[in-house]
Amino acid sequence: MQTELGYRSISYFFVMDGEGFEAPAILLAQSLRNALGDDPKLIAYVPEDKIETIQRVTRRMLTVLNVEICALNTENVQWDPAYPHGNKILASCARRSTDLSVFLDTDIVCLSNMKFDSVTSNTSVFAVPEGVPTWGRKDETWHPVYEMFDLDIPEERVKLVKGRQRIVLPYFNAGFVGFREHGNENGQRFPDLWLETAKAIDANPKIEGKRPWLDQIALPVAAARMGGKIEVLENTYNFSPYRLKGDEDISDVKLMHYRMGAHFRKYEACRRVTEIALEQCPDRLRARLRNKLELFLRGVDLPAHLAN
Template sequence: MTREGSTAQTVNILIVAQAGRLSYEAVLFAASLQAQGEDRFRLIVAEPVPGPLWESDPRIRQPEVRALLKDLGAEIRPFEAQYFGGSYPYGNKIEALRVLPEGEPFVFFDTDTLILDRLSRVPFDFDRPTASMRREGTWPQIELYGPGYTQTWKALYDRFGLDFDSSLDLDWPDEYWQRYLYFNAGFFFYKCPKMFGDLFLGYALSVRDDPPAELVCQSLEPWLDQVVLPLVIHRLGGGRNMVPTGLLDGEVSCHYRVLPLLYAREADRVVEVLEAVTAPNRIKKVLKEYDAFKRMIYQGRGQKVRALFDRDDLPRREQAIRNKIKREGFWMR
């Protein structure tokens, strides 16, 4: 277990960046991480390289973005997409785990994450993996005459010889989505990327290529990574809330998804950190090349979005927030 103030080994932070929006999000992530003055966490940016599974070159194209990432302390490591690529870019987070050293603890973050405080505040127990609990009941989508939650999830646990009953949260009623182990894949961690990645890849390919019959009504696009992630975590002895609540997806990190959602719903502290870490000229010069960042952060559109919402009385569903922003003409990504 890693605790603040200990002499624990360096922890690898992994994000994936490629051409377009993700490369600018990676700059923002790196700038926010560096701003916290950490020395225990090493940032590695995995970058897909051209290959038969990509229609176009997926690499970061702007030399100024590459240079700034390195200046912010990131190491860019290439990887080849062997199984997913352009047909399922969410699979990058599965295949990118290969760039990390075997046997060293890691934390994966989606690039659309802002680091708000020192990650050393988080008492990671790398023997017991978990992932983000900031999620909605997006999968499975139950059809009237199709399999229910229990039948659907149990088929997956049975496929891989996992104990289904021990994964349930009995505080929630049968056939309610929160009873079943389900995460957002915005972050996850473990003591070894090879062990985690081998399971993640094997489970994902099995479900993609030969889904259980009980998934007949279910879409795996874009949910495949979040469908198999609970199975991986359960297999490795992890589960819900393996770190104290309120740190990741709270005081220490924010998975904002897209900037309009950040301005609409996140706490004042998140906006303060965002605008502070993007203010230096070397950061601004690069980020303003991306239109959404330029307009949201530097031209004030984000503050207009923020004025549309009461953070103490937000719509319960994210889609309602998105719809309101779109109606006002402020949606960008």
């Protein structure tokens, strides 16, 4: 199998699942444009039943930032019980014209340029290990999952990025998931196998405690089914500030997975993203945007021209 470096173009995409996701989506898109410029394609997938409810200021900001809004059919997969996390898998399955696609949770902000030079035509997926073993703490827990698909237990291990940094079977945080759009030499695309794998695991009563980690359980298994190599990226591509003070050197961080507005507000680089978004916003809508970003602006002193 050829292993030449595998991309010329790239899409970054996220799921905007209702009004509560609009503010972080704006900041994510703004931060991507700040760090990466105009070239990458940015796509916001919105469930079909919510696309008409997108607020005016959000639509305008996504237009300013050249973000394509695409309707997402969430009715064609019946999770039982409902599984909103699964929307990221459905969005991943949508076809894009670029060589690479990267899914990002909306509670992520991009702080510096990213290059995926380690990704080759033999890469099935690229991701960052999870922080702690939220599922599958023991190898034996994974055995029935791999056995479902007649797969051997992987020889590879990854180091988790938080706490004791345990060495475990491949297990990744699904807030950042990248893959090659054109799939492997057999024409299999990673996201299609990810969905198929997740549905099969979800329907298997022998696999317990799956929620909300079903997407993360299915991810390495789908990659194993696809063949090729999982490219394990550094923590700087999915950095968590949880339990950190806010005065850390984050100059090497590419993507910060802040999760909470309070974590976001600790860092000057993050606060600057909100200022730039307000500067980009048309004057007549700036007050609405300030209101929408209230969680991220709480206690932050804005320049006078943005505060009024």
